[in-house]
Amino acid sequence: MAEGVKPRVKAPKSASAGEAVTIKTLISHQMESGQRKNKDGSVIPRSIINRFTCEFNGKPVIEVAMEAAISTNPYFEFEAVIPEAGDMVFTWYDDDGSVYTETKSIAVG
Amino acid sequence: MQFSRRDTLALGLGAAAMTVLPFRALAAADDAIAAFTGGADLAEGGVTLTAPEIAENGNTVPISVESEGAVEIMVLATGNPTPGVATFKFGELAGAHSASTRIRLAGTQDVVAIAKLADGSFAKASSTVKVTIGGCGG
Numbered sequence: 622m623a624e625g626v627k628p629r630v631k632a633p634k635s636a637s638a639g640e641a642v643t644i645k646t647l648i649s650h651q652m653e654s655g656q657r658k659n660k661d662g663s664v665i666p667r668s669i670i671n672r673f674t675c676e677f678n679g680k681p682v683i684e685v686a687m688e689a690a691i692s693t694n695p696y697f698e699f700e701a702v703i704p705e706a707g708d709m710v711f712t713w714y715d716d717d718g719s720v721y722t723e724t725k726s727i728a729v730g
Numbered sequence: 731m732q733f734s735r736r737d738t739l740a741l742g743l744g745a746a747a748m749t750v751l752p753f754r755a756l757a758a759a760d761d762a763i764a765a766f767t768g769g770a771d772l773a774e775g776g777v778t779l780t781a782p783e784i785a786e787n788g789n790t791v792p793i794s795v796e797s798e799g800a801v802e803i804m805v806l807a808t809g810n811p812t813p814g815v816a817t818f819k820f821g822e823l824a825g826a827h828s829a830s831t832r833i834r835l836a837g838t839q840d841v842v843a844i845a846k847l848a849d850g851s852f853a854k855a856s857s858t859v860k861v862t863i864g865g866c867g868g
Binding site: 701 | 789790791794807810811812814815816817818819820821822823824825826828829830831832833834835
């Protein structure tokens, strides 16, 4: 398991119904590409987050399939439509099988 | 400066390698595009790719893609050792079909975005990014 993985999400606390809001997500992860070599000249094995999903009340907002070309501490910014109050669930899937989740509640009003 | 026979040979080999290597990477990118589109035609327009003209640090190059009515957008870096970057799939609650992220680029190259539109057709946009320091370690 990668060390010190910490998801951070910036989402509004409330929105008007049907409004498209901007969501920003960042997760600290070294995203080892599998291209770099260590001092001995052997390749450092790939260790990245390969998938990210965002759902709101169980309905999909965005899904990202990630390759090694995504930078360290993967950052995503996208828009989501908020039809009703509920929870937005963010999930990151690591190469090593770890799953990191974060939940944000968004109120309508 | 005098060129010895050895220098000339080395230069020639270097030049040959320079011309062959990008083609290999491009072929990999073409394969990735074919796998995504199933060989369908690519229309220009219908998808917007925003990338800087010059990136000082190839480790974090900010890019964004946008396409109204796209179901999926695939981003490729044609000059990277592996061309795949990311594939964005938009769900029913996606707002404007846009997304931003930060990517690694090994060197100066074309970044390509291919959008799969709701009607099953494909659109393509590309942008050349000059990279001062490559982002693949090495």
